[in-house]
Structure formats: C-alpha cells, structure tokens
Amino acid sequence: MEKVEVKELLEAGVHFGHLTRKWDPNMAPYIYMERNGIHIINLYKTAAKINETAEAMKKIAASGKKILFVATKKQAKDIVADKAGAVNQPYITERWPGGMLTNFVTIRKAVKKMASIDRMKKDGTFNSLSKKERLQVDRQRAKLEKNLGSISDMTRLPGALFVVDIKREHIAIKEAQKLNIPIFAMVDTNSDPRQVDYVIPANDDASKSIDKVLSIVTSAVADGLNERKAEKSDKDAAAAAPAPKAEAKKAAPVAAQEEE
Template sequence: MANNIDVKDLLEAGVHFGHMTRKWDPNMAPYIYMERNGIHIINLYKTAAKIEEANEALKKIAASGRKVLFVATKKQAKDIVAEKAAAANMPYITERWPGGMLTNFVTIRKAIKKMASIDRMKKDGTFNTLSKKERLQVDRLRAKLDKNLGSIADMTRLPAALFIVDIKAEHIAVKEAHKLNIPVFAMVDTNSDPRQVDYVIPANDDASKSIDKILSLVTDSIKDGLAERKSEKDQQQQEQKAEKATEKAEANTTATEE
C-alpha cells in the first residue's frame, strides 16, 4: 500500500533538497522548511501529506478505469518515468512533448493509427511489395512514430489527469491540460509556481533518487486502484455466474414439475 509515507525514506532519497535561494518562487514559501548554505530545504512533512492526498485521487482515477498520462522529458527522469508508468499500465511521454498532444488529440490519434497501419502492412506482406527505398522510408517513419508516440499507443481518449516531473520543463503540457480542464499532479521544486498544479508534491525534481522515490509511491497507489477495479469486476462476474446458475436450476425444477 502507498499510504503512511515515511518521512525518513523521503529524507534518504534527497527529496528535501530545493534550489538555490536566489532561484526560488515565493509561492513555494509554505512548503519550505529552512535555508541551508544558500539552498532551500523542503518541509518533508508537508511533502508526505501532499503525496497521500495525490495518491488518494490517483487511486480513484485508476479504479474508475481512466488513464493518467505521465510526462517527463528531462534526462534524469525519462527512464524512471518510463519504467514506473509502464509497470502501472499507464501511458507516458518521455521524448519531446508533441505540440497539441491534448488540444489536438485527433491528429495525434491519426499518427498512432499510421503506426498501426504500417504494422499491418508488414503482417499481410504489402510491405515486401514496396521498393527498397520506400521500405527504408516507411521503417524510418515507423521508428520515429514509435519513439515519440509508442508509449501512448493504447490511449484511445484524453487522459483523466497528467502527472508531471518538473512543471518548468513541461510548461507546454501544463498549458494544454489547463485549456482542457485536465487536473495536473506534479513534483514541484522550489523554483516553480505551485499555483499551476492541482495536486502539488513539493519535492526535488532534479535528482534521480528523489524522482524514483516519489514515482514509486505514486504508481503503487495507481496499482492499488487497478487491483481494486479488477477485484470488483471479478466479483461482478462471480455474481452473474451465480445468478445464471440459480436461474438454470429454477428452470430445470419448473420443467421437472411440469
């Protein structure tokens, strides 16, 4: 379970290290504990409380069957986000954010369908009828599409929420989410404006250990939500089977009596 966040674990992961004081955003003041050697230190008790708040909401989204899109294109976050999001069966963007990813989702879906059509060409043999030059072009297009959009290939509709690592780096994603009223969950460092985020997790968004720790906690709660959904579905199926069995038994009894 992702509940009862241990502050000691957050401390060991370096979640408390903010930016240099001269780079701070004054709106982060409520989440700052102190200043040490010119660096702001984040209040980890507030971080823990905010993680629990975010996790509760993320768990509900996952349990409802909707998707959370994870976004992190900075070097130290990419691999961690890709691994954690994939393990929780959620879509993610770790390459360049495609402009209009949310606001022009229809076009993005067309690009994903193009990828699927290339795969069909390869399966049904059409690909082999192309010239060597054409095959090379198609392969390059497929590789480019897969690199940028492969991780969202199963996202057939807009996500219910975004989870972002570093809202400064991903400001376009934040802007698009705002336009469509899609809630934003994010790791927010001391140099960023938390007012842009619906569920703020004040944390060091530059160190890989810190990112890994927060992402582990967040995706664990999503997995809990998915497990809850599966359990409910299994229960419904069992109840339906039991109902059918009862109906069948009653029908047999009636037929015997007649």
C-alpha cells in the same frame, strides 16, 4: 495504501530544493529553511501531499481513466518509462508533441499511421514496396515510435497528468489547463505551484528523489487498477449467479416424475 514515511523521503534526498536566489516565492509555504544557500523543503508537508496525491490517483485509476506521465529530463526519463509502463499508463519521455492534448485528433491520426505500418508488415504489403520505400516507411515508423510509442493505446484524452518538473514541461501544463485536465506534479522550489492541482513539493532533479515519489504514486495507481479488477469480477460473478437457480427449478419436476 501505505502511508509515506518522512524518513524514507529524507534518505532519498527529496528535501533538497534549488539555490535560494532561484526560488519562486509561491513555494514559501513548503520551505522549511535555508542551508548553505539552498532551500530545504518541509518533508512533513511533502509526505502529506504525496498521500493526498496517491489517494486521488488511485481513484482515477479505479475509474478506468488513464494518467499520462510526462518527464523529458534526462534523470527522470527512464524512471518514468519504467514505473508508468509497469502499471500500464501512457507516458511521454522524449519531446512533448505540441498539441498532444489540445489537438488530440491529429495525434491519434499519427498513432493510427503507426498501426497501419504494422499491419502492412504483417500482411506482406510492406515486402511488395521498393527498397527505398521500405526504408522510408521504416524511418517514419521509428520516428513515430520514439515520440508516440508509449501513448499508442491511449484512445481518449487522459483523466489526469503527472509531471516531473513543471518549468520544463510548461507546454504540457498549458495544454492540460486549457482542457481542465487535473495536474499532479513534483514541484521544486524554483517553480510556481499555483499552476498545479496536486502539488508534491520535492526535489525534481535527483533521480533518487524522482524514483521515490514515482514508486509511491504508481503503487497507488496499481491499487486502483486492482480495485477496478476486483469490482469487475464481482459484477461478472453476480451477473452469472442467477443462472444455476433457474436450472435447478427446471430440474425439480423431472426428478419428481421419476419418483412416480
């Protein structure tokens, strides 16, 4: 896993915080200075925190658990959908469905409903409905897809959450805290870092900054998934290995008989 360079973070504008009057005093340890009424984040601390976060996320991915990415703000949505989707992790980029974690059973029912509509379309049941009913089902399917499409493969609660902008996603944060699900997050100078297990002090408003941080952490997730894959194929190979030896022993007496 590559170590993060401060220069890269600087170029992406990760260091720009909020206006000083909007700050949360708990972010003081991560603030380097004030410039033109804006807080500047200490990128050496950011780099260290990104490395720490990436390492932890890599372990979670390697263990086979999913990391749910949450970002509903305009400048983060597409980046999160793209990066999380690329490493096969679930994400929420529309509206956080209340009870997504604390009432996971209900959310699973909605996902199953989506799957049953898909089955209806495949087996032809859908075509036997009236035009009005078909329209209603289609609308329902589109709504479910919009809100839950990216989590349709999530059959159990995630191993962790990765959040962009904890102020905006406060409901998601509260639900994860209730269930003791670890929270990774990009935290800007206007937010309280005490709500998060792994804090990445960073500009959570600029798409370049969001893109940079997400590229690093999702690359760590990919490393974890590859490790898991390699381990699995090693295990499979080990399990299959003894079989040929047994065959060789069986074959030996036959060969001996032939020589006689």
